[in-house]
Amino acid sequence: MNLLKVFSFLLFWIISFQMFGQDEDSLETDPEMSRWDMIKHDGASAFGGIKHVYTNPVRWKKRDWTTFAGIVAGSALLLAIDEPANDYFLEQEEDIPHIVKETGFRFGKPLLNYGLTTGVYAFGILTKNEKVRKTGILLIASATAGGIIQTISKTLAGRARPSTGKGSTDFRFYSNDSGYHSFPSGHAILSFTTAYAISKQFTNPYVKGGIYALGLVSPVSRLWAGAHWLTDVVLGVAISVVVVDGIDNYLNKNKRYAYKSKRLGIKWNITMGPGQLGLIGSF
DSSP states (O other): OHHHHHHHHHHHHHHHHHHHHHHHGGSSTTTEEEEEEEEHHHHHHHHHHHHHHHHHGGGHEEEEEEHHEEEEEEHHHTTTTTHHHHHHHHHHHSSSSSHHHHHHHHHHHHHHHHHHHHHHHHHHHTTTTTHHHHHHHHHHHHHHHHHHHHHHHHHHHOOOGGGGGGOTTTBOOOOOOGGGOOOOOOHHHHHHHHHHHTTTTTTHHHHHHHHHHHHHHHHHHHHTTTTHHHHHHHHHHHHHHHHHHHHHHHHHHSSOOOSSOOOOOOOOEEEEEEEEEEEEEEE
């Protein structure tokens, strides 16, 4: 559990540091805007983003439908190796450190996940930092939209978990039995939604890669535990990407959070590379 706290604190610290250092001139949306007005504006932004995700398919163009078809086709191919993959991951379970498994399990739980996301947003409200607020809303709206999708899908699909001893193609549609709530993986959706949304605030590929890796610990931990099939996890990650991108596009397109283009002071960026870790300031 200590490792999980360190990871959560590290994510929170990095994103807060990045937001303050990146644009000193955009800390306040409007000096006259009260925090209560900000909360109302942010609530409308979150609701609009969630609604946008659910209505987005009616606006899809050919490229979007091609992407959707690719996800479906890829999942169908993975379905053929679900059971061998399950056997493989179960064999690795004994060699995985307990702290890693525990971190993966906890990071995908709603209580900790929403604690982290609301913490980021609360920090943005307290400091009136528009970029942190936007990131907090992206996190909260994405987790909510993805959470609703996975909750409904689990019941509708009624797919048997590997732990039931049934095959990967055993379904009991509209089932309330938790043993038949395998598809998709809620841990995968919540954890990777958080990681993917935070990674969007960075351009450094090493930082992005590190955040992606953290976000994937929880999905993979569900494979080690025999709680989900490979396709449950892969589709969960795919849903995360689609949801976060949809809400982020909505916030940007509608200019819910507009940052001033004028740059003052020094722009700080965290840099990571083979054998190095540091900060670079640009004037």
